Amino acid sequence: MVTEVRVMVLRAPGTNCDRELAHAFEIAGGKPRITHMNELIGGSQTLSDYHILGLPGGFSYGDDLGAGKVQANEMRLRLFEQLAAFIDRGGLIIGICNGFQVLIKTGILPGPARQELPHVTLTNNDSGRFECRWVKLSSTPGNRCVWTEGIEQLEAPVAHGEGKLVAAPSTLCRLRAVFYYADNNWRPTAEYPANPNGSVGNIAALTDDTGRVFALMPHPERFVRASQHPGWTRRNIEEPGAGLRIFQNGVDAARRS
Numbered sequence: 001m002v003t004e005v006r007v008m009v010l011r012a013p014g015t016n017c018d019r020e021l022a023h024a025f026e027i028a029g030g031k032p033r034i035t036h037m038n039e040l041i042g043g044s045q046t047l048s049d050y051h052i053l054g055l056p057g058g059f060s061y062g063d064d065l066g067a068g069k070v071q072a073n074e075m076r077l078r079l080f081e082q083l084a085a086f087i088d089r090g091g092l093i094i095g096i097c098n099g100f101q102v103l104i105k106t107g108i109l110p111g112p113a114r115q116e117l118p119h120v121t122l123t124n125n126d127s128g129r130f131e132c133r134w135v136k137l138s139s140t141p142g143n144r145c146v147w148t149e150g151i152e153q154l155e156a157p158v159a160h161g162e163g164k165l166v167a168a169p170s171t172l173c174r175l176r177a178v179f180y181y182a183d184n185n186w187r188p189t190a191e192y193p194a195n196p197n198g199s200v201g202n203i204a205a206l207t208d209d210t211g212r213v214f215a216l217m218p219h220p221e222r223f224v225r226a227s228q229h230p231g232w233t234r235r236n237i238e239e240p241g242a243g244l245r246i247f248q249n250g251v252d253a254a255r256r257s
């Protein structure tokens, strides 16, 4: 049983959600440290000292070459062995928005065992615009993701320009979707704006074969207090926001490991 769950929140130049992510882990009972990519590449920090890796949102390296692409290249070329070892020894990973883009573009998602799968990426929203609003998410029945245990529905804000998941049809049916974009009745939908980007299969979140690597386009770290919800005046603002459950699930799973 782990008493102190150490969380590396990995930032790059242009990351802008690292503090919110660290805060979410802190109130979920973890011990976060915001770590710069250069500390990890330079060796002053190592993933082997951590239980959880969090990849926050933002515009890493200016999103040059495409959202998350430069950070993904840095991770793939300089850190891949360390990352693979981290996953193999039971480490947990969450990637949010730009973090999801990084995980997809490193190949860590759909997952090491699935690297042969071609043509999965996140690209420009169908609208051609940056989409910034709250969305509804429904979980996929029977998904085995430790981060989303007990969560059937969730509301969270999106804020992205490149959130459309695309996959070859032969790949799509093998992806482990965790959340779909949903309409007001919580049914998966392709309709804009409930589905903000036109993702194939309406997919908003994925996990890998282990169920410990999880990534999503919406931002649950922006809903850790009820007062952050747009309908906060009709809610008990003493309560936590529903997004906090994700971070509690991660910290609890790491504690059990």
Ligand SMILES: NC(=O)CC[C@H](N)C(=O)O
Pocket (backbone or CB within 6 Å): 056, 057, 058, 059, 060, 063, 067, 096, 097, 098, 099, 130, 159, 160, 161, 162, 163
């Ligand atoms: N909030 C974010 O992480 C933004 C992700 C990315 N920069 C995009 O626009 O798609």
